[in-house]
Amino acid sequence: MSTPAENPKKESKKPAKVAFTLKTPKGTKDYTDKDMAIREKVFNTITKVFKKHGAVTIDTPVFELKEVLTGKYGEDSKLIYDLADQGGEQCSLRYDLTVPFARFLAMNGKEYQNIKRYQIAKVYRRDQPAMTKGRMREFYQCDFDIAGTYDSMIPDSEILRILCEALTNLDIGKFTVKLNHRKILDGIFEVCGVPEDNIRPISSAVDKLDKLPWEEVKKEMVEEKGLAPESADKIGEYVKHKGGRELLDYLKKDEVLMANANAAAGLKDMETLFDYLEVFEVMDKMSFDLSLARGLDYYTGIIYEAVTEKSAPPKLAEGVKPQTKKGSDELDESTVGVGSVAAGGRYDNLVGMFSGKNKKGQPNLQIPCVGVSIGVERVFSILMAKQKAEEIKSNETEVFVIAVGDGLLKERMAIAKELWNVGIKASYMFKNKPRLDKQFDVCEKEMIPFAVIIGKDELEKGEVRIKDMRSKNEAQGGGVTVVRADMIKEIQSRLANM
């Protein structure tokens, strides 16, 4: 027997102080074996799609030099986690996978002029958590990006096709990809009279339209950001439009807008993109939505966000804003939606921000990129809500070795070893003399499909019994008796027919 407590002297030297509450840090959680079984399915589904499109994967450190992250996230920079100064470099936990990827390209641009890479890894944000909605401080992102100088909209259309394939295969229900273009937005702001240095702030205000009613957003533009009310109203007219190809045709008739260089370039991109999306048969999933702005500074071309029915806050219709719980700084989850399940866009200047500049002030290295990030935590929370925990088998064990009678530990071990040797997933009870009913209980609890049952008499005769544990058929009784030498063959054939 293991005798766990026989070294009290060590314990008395270092008393177990558990004066603190035993928990994971705020906004983080453990994933149990059942959570992980679902999660692995999600990752495998996504990875399969990415690899189908030629992706390779890279891995970057969980923390970066602080300077790498500085100046990339606008207002959200305050959410970055820093490591303590313990002498040496100043580091911060990564906020997303995009900036580290751009840093990687800037460092390795010679060998990686172009790459289709995916990365599935955790990122960190000191945000207000809303855990059951999948909004956490530590969470996984699944990113796919295409880097390289290519002809217009070809990689962009493949990214959108990949996104649609992934979301379809994940089986999270109906989804829509909201689509817009930074240049079209900039053009709209320009023709509506937004001063150049107010464009990004006004864009941030527009970005809140999925969470706030227009009146609130207008108020922010006029009162907080000093925009003329008539400019705001003009913007309000534009951003209410959404649709498909017909919206493109409608905008192309807008002479004021088409006279703006940014808007015209953006609309031309969209036209090319729509052609390709039709070839890829995903145009029906798109919603060209002029209210989509995306918060991050670094986008330069198309931007998009995938939403499902669960994305919207349940009470938005009633005009309720996300609220924190009384006496706490955690969000009241009934006031927030799952949010978008994926988002991304084109960012052509981010790599150049790391490469330094030449004498003419141009970046030494320019690698245009387009990518998408799938919010797996949100996907995961949608899937978990559909699935009953007791139905999830988190182990993959195929055979449980059971002894009738006198324990037969070494004999059970020897059978398990035989099974392992040919790759069959097998286990047995870690007891010298386990009770028969206890052994069957484990088999059932762990949802193990087959039992190999041994007894002294059978072993002497060179036989074992095999029982299908899933079958409620009384006819099989104690199982089928087979010659021991045939055990492996018999089990392999049953596994093949599962």
Place this chain on the structure above:
Amino acid sequence: MSTPAENPKKESKKPAKVAFTLKTPKGTKDYTDKDMAIREKVFNTITKVFKKHGAVTIDTPVFELKEVLTGKYGEDSKLIYDLADQGGEQCSLRYDLTVPFARFLAMNGKEYQNIKRYQIAKVYRRDQPAMTKGRMREFYQCDFDIAGTYDSMIPDSEILRILCEALTNLDIGKFTVKLNHRKILDGIFEVCGVPEDNIRPISSAVDKLDKLPWEEVKKEMVEEKGLAPESADKIGEYVKHKGGRELLDYLKKDEVLMANANAAAGLKDMETLFDYLEVFEVMDKMSFDLSLARGLDYYTGIIYEAVTEKSAPPKLAEGVKPQTKKGSDELDESTVGVGSVAAGGRYDNLVGMFSGKNKKGQPNLQIPCVGVSIGVERVFSILMAKQKAEEIKSNETEVFVIAVGDGLLKERMAIAKELWNVGIKASYMFKNKPRLDKQFDVCEKEMIPFAVIIGKDELEKGEVRIKDMRSKNEAQGGGVTVVRADMIKEIQSRLANM
């Protein structure tokens, strides 16, 4: 065309300051696509073995409340990374996967009285890096642990069998598992006259015997730790022994040792363990080694460490100690070995350290555990040294769609889409009118086995050509012409025969 630099106004507002050296933080590295291809193979090999033995996986946060890690790592606690105090909780990056696992069990002990769990994740240590030997500040660990109250040595023997299966399947060459027992060691120290409060420090000194000659270790015991020289000499006699079952028989004849309760209990455990390891056919891999001590405080039973030929420092035989490079604090890698490729042991009291104590001073929860941690970075560095980088295919693409003549972009897209729809991994060149030789270059560089070649004439006739790109057989010329409707079937059959 993507026009990357058209928004100079944004750049001029936030000038790209790259006054810092663009790099990853000290002791960390990026893994390229080729590194990751090898790494995924390693993870898959290990995971397959773990799952064969019934393991499930869990995931814990990358940082823990600081108090969770406090008092668990002895001298090495100074290597823990802390997060900055940004208001709220004090957190630290995890140092290993064992302590978070014990914390998880202490929090969820009701549902998890027993579990076989594996976890593959990164851990963090502010140590002196020796990068090419796989000793880094951020690195992966692959842990497998069996938690639960079971009969003596049954889970312990399965862990050792799992370790041998994993190392064998990883194909890193000949390995040995050094094996010892904390109680045997404690017994030896007691009969050699080591005072109770000096046992752990003396044990730490013994632990250095794989890196330092006995004379140095003795010096540390006597001069630094104040042990009587004759005690040190007695210990020196014991710890030089290693072997198999015969060492057990030899020690059992040592009446002084057998009179010590700890030593007798440890030797009894070893005898039972050896019986089971013989059933599992891994006894030939074991070296019962009395010099193995393991640094960590929390072990209470058997301890082990797997070593390969690359484990020893290259110059140890000449008496050279690990040295830092001149003018730097990085280790001179010619003076260090890869070290052990896996290690572990039994730790029966760790969960209890988190559970609080009852009035009698006993832990509220006691879950005995035994586990092993595979040092994948070291495995990885051994495998990378064997493999030529140019032979590694990091993508999985099966078909490259090539156009002869006028670009045929939408036609290439349509063919790719057809392939994707049935799950075939396909890509094509992101150019409107790519040159034929450039397309073949990509196909070759990315080691894509098959090309589908289309031309205007063929398409009009409803045909495509399929070429085996791996074959140097001139006879296939431009490939085999097939009816377009048969393309999928033809490619599927070729892929099945690869």
